[in-house]
Amino acid sequence: MSASKLQESGEVRIAHSLHTNEEEFVARRRETVFQSLQKLKIHCSKSEVPNIALLGSGGGQRAMVGLLGSLVQLDKAGLLDCILYLSGVSGSTWCMASLYQEPNWSTKLETVKDQIIKRLTGPKVSWGDAFAKLKKYYYEKEIFSLTDVWAVMAVTEYVKEIDKFTLTDQWNQLSKDPFPIYTAIDKHCKEEKEKGGDPWFEISPHEAGYSLTGAFVGTSSFGSQFHNGSKKKPQPETDMLYLQALCGSALADRDEIFKFLWEKIKGEAAFEDSVLPRVDNPKAPPAYKCYQVLTDLVDVNLAVLNGKDYFALEQSIRKTLKELSGSKSHLIFQAGKTNLATKFDVKKFTEGVCKDLSQPLCICISDLVLSICICMAQWIWGRHYNFLHKMTDETVPSTLLKSEKRDYEDAGLLLNSPYFSVLREERDIDLIISLDFSGGDPFKTVKETHKLCEELNIPFPEVNVPSEKAKKPKDFYVFKGKNAPTVIHIPLFNVVNCGDNIEAWRSNYGTFQGSYSAEMITDLMDVAGKNISNNREKLLEQIQAVTEQKRQLMTI
Template sequence: MVVTKYKEVKLKRSINEHRLTGQRNKHNKDPFPIYTVIDKQCKQNREGDPCFEISPHEAGYSLIGAFVETSSFGSQFYNGRKIKDQPEIDMLYLQGNTLCHRRVYSYFCDISLHLLFVQFVFSSTDPNSPPVGKCSQVLMDLVDMNLSVLNGIDPFDLHESIRTNLNELTGGKDQHIFQVEKLNLADKEAAQLHMRKYTLDICALLSVSFSFWPFDICFSICRCAVLWIWGRKYDFLQNMTDKTVPRALLESETRDYIDAGVLQNSPYFSVLREERDIDLIISLDFSDGDPFMTVREAAETCRKRKIPFPEVNIPDKDVKKPKDFYVFKGKNTPTVIHIPLFNVVNCGDDIDSWRYKYMTFSGPYNAEKISKLMEVAGRNISNNRAKLLKHIRAAIGQKHNKQHCD
């Protein structure tokens, strides 16, 4: 089983309206697709099972084992009975939702382009015309603040710029709602929640005191981007009485599903379900920062939940200069092969520059960047082809022997 996270590297030129259930019988040779998201409320409240998976057959919570047929995911259920049928989601929606944080980044970039266009077309020297320049600057600073927080950069200077321009736009009114301390960027979740409220407050103030249709579009996009309601679906477990399911999942009408990378950048837990009886996991990791964070966190979570997983020990020197192939084994556990995207074999001494060039939050890649990335990633497979085949054959042999003994 290969574990990696779907990553968008180019703009789609057509709308994919196919349904995931249509792929049920198309995987004799192709990999079996499992899309993963996380339950936002479970993560924030630290209760229940945040790991949610969607395959051609079923959709549901990986760790507690609560599922519904994929064709019914999104329909409304009450006590296990479908009361409102909804069409099955298409691939465009599914892939978009699993990339939500990159989508948020893209939306903010789109706002910036829209604002530049508005500023160019509608700016005027007429003193009675709308103050397009200052309002544009506030919104562009607001966009940059959100992007800074997503990238872990202190946005305080942008906040000061917003305050100055708002003071001129509103005559000093309602400034008290923006008297905020510097963000604690170490707590990413709290910082992003703060920016969501901050963004909504700014948009609310501007929409009341400054009505101009091009900016109304920007206000709407900002609200949608920070609230992210596209991942909201009916809770198919509502009002059921199963004691093995956390109460929160039984009481809510809807759940919000967001990018799985917010919790775990590699979807280990969807393949570690007991029913899948996995013998070998090949982890193609492209996390920003520590290239071993995902496998370490997976091992720790498995230890707490008593899920079979090998012990993970990484030499300290390998964190900054990882090799291109790691194997973790244990007794009665799957074998885990871990391959960091950028490593000393395919990048030499330029690992940091490669990481910077392909950081998590960045604009769309052009053809040249895509080609270079594919070349570097491809070397991880071609350079280790013999070792991969060796471990795959060993896993097949162990499976055969186990079945023969049983």
């Protein structure tokens, strides 16, 4: 059965090949690249056209704005139509989602750029709209996680909209732009690397799946329940707001995210109390006691996770629940009570607390808030049904076949650039242009990719950068290797566009901070754009070089 027929039938595709529709699109896009190369006086036959991928790293809104500024300058330099693939991690995917809302955005980028900036500097999404969206996620999705909360409470603060469209919606109007690839990672594979598996997960307009394993499902079916490769129970297709949260949920460390979400949840709870009718129960306990239990419950889970003392918090929860529910709480927790001879079962304890809070006397806590707090206590992000569940395919790592559900998260937690989405052999990439918007070492992504590629036997050039260059990088690096794609690496802040003020720029554009002002956006776009405009001739030189290299290989 063909790839496209498989997707239509809701079946899993196991193959090291491109989806039929991607193949067809690439053929059309290569014609655009060919015409662009002719205009740039880079002459070649159509078969010699190089496959060029542009990568945007993570970095929150810094990456979002930085990628936009870079693309604008690529367009002005006449180089945008040379790009075959556009792939992003985290904040770069926010930029991509905004761009691909507009059909054929690359043909009118200046106008699209102005629209995006106007939105980013405009009013925030209202609490009413945000809360309505959160409830929609909660009641319509079979699996609810902190990614849903992050989408509504965090991502909307930066992108200033609730994007209800889907990737397949976007594909229906896509014809003249680079092929988009959004990237995430499989959390379980990341944490159990020694057991095998493939953490690199990509989501394109046609299919979602494991880049290196070659296991995919139609994008509209990602999240549906599967058994032995066939769809068992459909779920709604992921919308673009959620997709941006799935790809961009690593803006800070766990403690910072927890603080951020908890403040938002308390605000949401207050909002809910003010707009929704409540059950009139004179015996209902004070709401703040219920919320204190939930706060302590999350802290207990964090303490257990970090190996810290949780005993005082546990006892405080037991005491408060007895005050709220009387003997019912005592009976619920008697079996789980800790002593020196038994190991504390934090999962059972968490479930028990939540069960107790759902009792009639504790109706001051809504099901939605309770569910959020359970997710926070157990730190559940990006949970979906596993479309590979119970398959019997020897080419797929066994670790991907066993579990009914999988958790997906920001790829920046493993590698802050989407190299492995374009290093698939079947995509046959000749040149990678890496735009690095990372907040730390500007060479970490390319160095780690080289190391991982060595371990996985994937062709990748040697990367030799003196450690002292990390603090004062230049604006343009080229890495080449035998039988490997050429890699151009461009750090956002460097000695060329920032002079001696690199650290000041990094400080002013932190990854986890409030939304940027109009002036900050303009300045950042200008800095990012200079990395392209200052190096136009070098970019042309490398495009010419890979074109000539491809010509030579084809004559052998």
